[in-house]
Amino acid sequence: MTLPLGCVVQLDRHTRVVDGGRALLGGFPTRLLRLTPKARRRLVGRTLPVRDAASALLADRLLDTGMAHPVVDSLPSPPDPRYTVVVPVRDRPHQLDRLLRSIGTDTPVIVVDDASHRPAAVAKVAAEHGARLIALPANVGPAGARNAGLRLVSTPYVVFADSDIVLEPDTVPTLLRHFADPRVAMAVPRITGLPTAATTWIERYENARSSLDLGAHPAAVRPGTPVSWASSACVVARVDALAEGFDERMRVGEDVDLCWRLVAAGRRVRYEPAVRAAHEHRVRVGDWLLRKAVYGTGAQPLARRHPEHIAPAVFAPWSMAFAAALLAQRRWSVPAAGVVFGVVTARIARKLDGTDHPYRSAVRLTGNGALATLAQTSALLTRHWWPLTAVGCTLSRRARRATAVAALADIALEYRRDQATLDPLRYALARRLDDLAYGAGVWFSALKGRSSAPLRPRVTR
Known part of the structure; x- marks a missing residue:
């Protein structure tokens, strides 16, 4: 038993109770966790009190998958808190x-x-x-x-x-x-x-x-x-x-x-x-920019020690195809991206077969994946790969359009989320300077280490 009796874990805000409470959908990476009748009875709303060895085992599973987190006020202080x-x-x-x-x-x-x-x-x-x-x-x-x-x-x-x-x-x-x-x-x-x-x-x-x-x-x-x-x-x-x-x-x-x-x-x-x-x-702007660049220089040492974790973006094959179709900016781009979206939705729905509304859940999951793909692509263009983006903008109208859309959409979404006490113009300037400084640090570390590892996206299933 991992957690002591009396502790409580609460489902993550992204974890969904599906199929009439018979399964949980969430975690990182997203998965479907089917619950036995006994496990279902141990859930109290969106919380799981640890009352016995079985509930402790379930709580441990939820923590491992990222589907839930401990309620800190329910945890006891350690016997020796020094x-x-x-x-x-x-x-x-x-x-x-x-x-x-x-x-x-x-x-x-x-x-x-x-x-x-x-x-x-x-x-x-x-x-x-x-x-x-x-x-x-x-x-x-x-x-x-x-x-x-x-x-x-x-x-x-x-x-x-x-x-x-x-x-x-x-x-x-x-x-x-x-x-x-x-x-x-x-x-x-x-x-x-x-x-x-x-x-x-x-x-x-x-x-x-x-x-x-x-x-x-x-x-x-x-x-x-x-x-x-x-x-x-x-x-x-x-x-x-x-x-x-x-x-x-x-x-x-x-x-x-x-x-x-x-x-x-x-x-x-x-x-x-x-x-x-x-x-x-x-x-001070100078001190701040230097610190952001210094953060970026950690990329190559981390890539050498943890090559599987340091990629600037992580794509599934379908998300690469989705992003590539949109970046092409052709007449067929949106229909092609729509086809990719539809195929992935159908595949996910088959994996959710047996639950209530599998296609509704699949559309939501695919939509979240598509948004994450666009966010990562935007970050590559404006942050990690900005030197290449700058060169591309001098040669291609499509590159200029893609970069402009990525930069403006990023600022619009993040400004609203951050609730910054700063006017949008200066927030936008700071956001771009932040990306430029950090990206410069990443490129400096990659060149110094003679490795492209900190700049290469990772493709995974």
Whole structure:
């Protein structure tokens, strides 16, 4: 039994109860899970209380498939909830002081000074808050600094918090509840902007669409899903699950690598947006663009370590045909795309045979797949492949049309979803600059590594 008795899991918002409650449709990848009569009786609406070994086994299955998530308030605190906070820092004494004030003095803290230019200022702040200071003689990067602190942790759990983070009082205690599941190795909160008035338009954009903000819905962090990675800006982890910790050879993307290694080892990583950690976003355009480009440079090191997960887009054969037909922009394009859509819908409906309204469900699933295909194609044109797109636009009217439609549709859809406190024009500018900077970083890493792996889409069934 994985989850203890008394816990509750709730169906994911995308999981549908079909066939009069006899089956569930959802998860990542989407699948049909038929329920036995006993299993059906254990569901209470869209929740599953864990009352015995059988319900715990079903809950475990739903968690593995991404069809459901634990209700965090139903999870008990671990028997030994002690934790140590490890803070890697290089200079930034003001931010460090703000973080340590949010932690308080009752929690052991290890501050790892990663060869600051002014180490005395960092040492003074650490001493004022009673934190243990580890001063590294040479700069080793965030991964190495975190590992240096991790080696000194003697509590069952460790919290990694970057110096530009502010912790809320309930963040760590709530995340610790996820470790009631013995397979959980790491849990992360939602990363949002500081609760202060944004001073620049870039900061307002980041508050609406930060790369660190993984959204408002709980999720299992797994490659190939909507939440495929989690930032190490704020992490709670089980010490005995981390082994050697972060890969110190990586200066960027080390958090993605750790997540994927834990998942490959059969552990779970939970994203819990019910609690938050505030992050000081960059407010200057130059600093912001540089950080976005740096994120992109992690593509090649990740491709070398996890070639099956780093593709900029993942297509099924039918979705490639669907996108290619539309990109051709010929008279036959829409009819051809319609034929592909119809064939796929029929194939899915056959797999759903025996349920109520199989064709209705199949149309919905195919439609979601078509929308995901268009979104990924748009991202390739405007983000990952933009240097090729720029060349294509100078040579082809069709390329210009496709790029314009992709860019405008992306902005229209994302602006509405993000509810940005920024006018549409500057939001659009920030969105395109975001894509250009990140894409430039990906291309730089691919050229440096002499590999096209970070740029190649993956085709899978």
